[in-house]
Structure formats: C-alpha cells, structure tokens
Amino acid sequence: MKQVIIVNESLRLPPGKLAVQVAHAAVAAFLVTSPEIQEKWIEAGMPKIVLGVSHEESLVRLFDAAQRVHLPTYLVRDAGKTVLPAGTITCLGIGPAPSVSVDALTGNLALLP
C-alpha cells in the first residue's frame, strides 16, 4: 500500500505553499479511496512519497492513466487566491492503492528533493 503525490515542479512553489498543495492532494485522494483500502493503508502507517514532474501536462496524463485503471486519484487546481492564476494544476494524488499498481504509473519518476 502506498500513496504518491506528484508535484508540478515548473511552478517553483515556495516550500510552505508546496506543502499545502501536497497535503490537499493527500487528503482529497484518500477521500476517494474505498474504506477497505483506506483501512489497510492506515494500518501500514500511511506510507506516502512525493515525486516531481516538469510539466502540468504530465500531471493530466498521469491523472487520466490512473482513472483508466480505476486507481483513486485527485488533481489539485489552485483556487488562485495567492501567487498562482486560478486553475493552475499544482499536484496530483494517486492512492492509497497497492504499491505495484501505483508503481506501474509512477515508478519512473524522481523523488522531489
């Protein structure tokens, strides 16, 4: 079991703003996950990792791919109240889900430093 949050690195968000967006993705993707998987993930200690991509389009492609294989997923669009234009895609949450399913989509991406 794992949850992956993938960040749009092209936005160069400051650390606090980035953390808010990632937390939003984590909670929102959790909420679209089935209760059985939620429970297994909580029991496992809620493992999560944060990865990065260079383009917004990569997040849209990963979102489509996750939906196609019925993984719980949530695309975060910023409300545009601070530094970003409204609707900017900041990050994507996938899972919690079995690690093998998540890795099939995201295993080639780099950890966000």
Added chain:
Amino acid sequence: MKQVIIVNESLRLPPGKLAVQVAHAAVAAFLVTSPEIQEKWIEAGMPKIVLGVSHEESLVRLFDAAQRVHLPTYLVRDAGKTVLPAGTITCLGIGPAPSVSVDALTGNLALLP
C-alpha cells in the same frame, strides 16, 4: 473551519521531505476529527494553512494546549528512515476545527514561506 499544520523550521527539511511530513499531519489529524466536523470542513473546501515555529518544544506545547481544549491534533514523529534521527518531531496538525478555536492557539504564528 480550518486545519493548521505547524512545522519545526529548525530542521531545515528539504521541500519534498517537508511536504511528506505536512501531508502526514494533515491526514492523521483529519482522522482523529469527528465525522460531523470532517464533513463541514470538506464542504468548505478543506481549507488548510502551514505555519512555522523555531523549536520542537513549541510543537509539544501546542500539542498539549490543543489536547487540553479537546481539539483534534496529531504530532508527527519521523520514523528515522532517511535524514532525521528516529523520533524527531517534524510537525503538528491541529483540526479541522472551528477557525476561532484554532486561531486562539496559533493566531500569533507566522505562515511558512
């Protein structure tokens, strides 16, 4: 309604590592919140902010204060698998809860940049 996550800035965590810790606090504090408050917060768009403090002890004090007034709260201790010694307190989640209750404890803290 709001959720606040307060970060131990003295650790100078890299942005990706920080985001993982904040996301962990967000989900874990959400899970110790009553279903009624969870629902109200979700309907409000899950508002959350990330604040910073300079010392681990400040997080412990805020955790104690939040428990004393029966706010949902969760102190994140790192498992010590990567850059931090096991048990290091990285951040604290408070809420979701009514904004006035959260602000009474955290209203004097600075936003994490």
